[in-house]
Amino acid sequence: MSLKEYVYCDYAAGSPCRPEVLDVFNEYATRQYSNPGAHHPLAYVAKKHLWELHERMGRVIGADPREIIFTSGGTESDILALRGVMSNAEAPRNELVISAIEHHAVLLEAQRMEQAGTKVYYVPVSADGVIDRGALRKVVSERTTLVSVMYANNETGVIQPVKEVGEIAHAAGAKFHCDAVQAFWKLPLKPKEFGADLMSLAGAKFGGPKGTGLLYNEMTNRISPVIVGGPQEWGYRAGTEDLSGMAALATAMELAEAEREKIWPRVAAIRDGMEKRIVAGLGEHVRINGGNAPRLPNISNMSFLEIEGQALAIELGEQGYCVGLGSACAPGETDPSHVLAAMGLSWEDAIGCIRISFGPDITEQQAERLADLCVANYKALKGLG
Ligand SMILES: Cc1ncc(COP(=O)(O)O)c(C=O)c1O
Incomplete structure (x- = not known):
């Protein structure tokens, strides 16, 4: 099977970089190569671009250019946010609150801080994977420095009530x-x-190149840099600016935002149709994790009971479908997911899970065939007639 023939259903792990984004990257890499911090005519042009690119990234998310810190992706942004805020924390306000289903970038950084003596609270989620606001209210206090809760979970796609989370944090004076x-x-x-x-944000999740991302940091919020040295990125991230990465990220953000309303309702309908078809074929042998909560339009996390998700994913791979196994970034591939465990799934149910995450290129026929293959493979793996 040639690589082109695979149906890629792992967009939550990474999306293809758009050709027009790559063109912009190349254009900047080959023509705008001057260091914006230097002092000659080409450097002044680069400096102007630097500001304009921050302006463009900011415009997409309604932020000032000085509120955009370019990074290498989601992990760096998360760590800069947590470490940047927490390293300024002083008693009596020095506690960290995160949800139990955060990505490992947040979770492991929080655990590292905990080992170093910071008080960290891990707020539980419901069986549907939504943060427990009652439990959140109980632990957020005048001692809280920072509350970190994701917008939508990378394994289940479940959307969190972030507006309410922000209100709870702010009511206690926390960030x-x-x-x-x-x-x-x-x-x-x-x-x-x-x-x-x-x-x-991470560019690779929406048509940008790997190695691009940003941290939005509200203007009045002073954080400590993680990468120290030069004064770049408002003093928050040292090192010669990657103008090509920034231009690519700004372009990917604009393109993604422009098409958002047009593409995802169709994908959501295809995802829902696929889930219905699998449930019709397997009944109580399959569970849609987070299926009763508001979810992103493209992610489906399913537990196939009494088989291993990995075995099913391998079969699907041989049949031309690339699907995920929960988080692509989990340390130790066979560990059951901490997200599903937090939702109350048993080890057996969590181990039977696969994550399908569609992109805008998915067709109804491809999704129907995928559903039929899931049903047939499950029956074969379980030895059902
Ligand atoms: C919710 C979430 N946060 C952070 C990350 C880490 O991003 P990156 O791989 O760009 O460092 C990911 C990657 O999958 C993610 O899904």
Whole structure:
């Protein structure tokens, strides 16, 4: 099977870079190569571009150019947000609150801080994967420095009540960081509208190149840099600016935002149709994790009971479909997901899960065939007639 023939259903792990984005990247890499910090005519042009690119990235999310910190992706943005805020924290306000279903970029950084002595609260979620607001209210207090809750979960696609989370954080005088890596492209994302003080994005999830991302940081919020050295990115991220990466990211953001309303309703209908077809074929042998909660339009997380999701994913791969196994970034591939465990799934049910995440190129026929293959493979793996 040639690579082109595979049906790619793993957009939550990464999307193809758009050719027009790559053109912009190349254009900047080969023509706008001057260091914007230098002092000659070409450097002054680069400096002008630098400002304009921050302006363009900011415009898409309703932010000032000085509120955009270019990064290498979601992980760096998350760590800059957590470390940047928490390293300024002083008693009596020095506690961190995150949800139990955060991406490992947030979770492991929080655990690292905990080992170093920071008090960290992990707020539970419901069986549908939505943060428990009652539990959140109980732990957020005048001692809280930062609340970090994602916009939409990368494994289930479940959308979190981020506006309410922001209100709870602010009522206690704490800052709110939102990891919106999965939500951008699929949902309108204006941090000032939903109340985030910091927000992470990753270009590779919406048609940008790998190695590009940003942290939105509200103008009055002073954070400490993680990468220190030169004064670049408002002093928050040292190192010669990557103008080509920024131009590519700005272009990918504009293209993603422009097409958002047009493409995703169709994808959601295809995803729903596929799930219905699988449930019709397998009944109680399959569960849609987070299926009763509001979800992103493209993600489906299903537990196929009493088989291993990995076995099913391997079969589907041989039949031409690339699907995921929960998080692509989980340390230790066979560990059951911490997200599904937080939702109350048993080890057996969590191990039987696969994550299908469609892109705008999915067709109804491809999704129907995928559903039929899931049903047939499950029956074969279980030895059902
Ligand atoms: C919700 C979420 N946060 C953070 C990340 C990490 O982003 P990156 O791989 O760009 O570092 C991911 C990647 O899958 C993600 O889904």
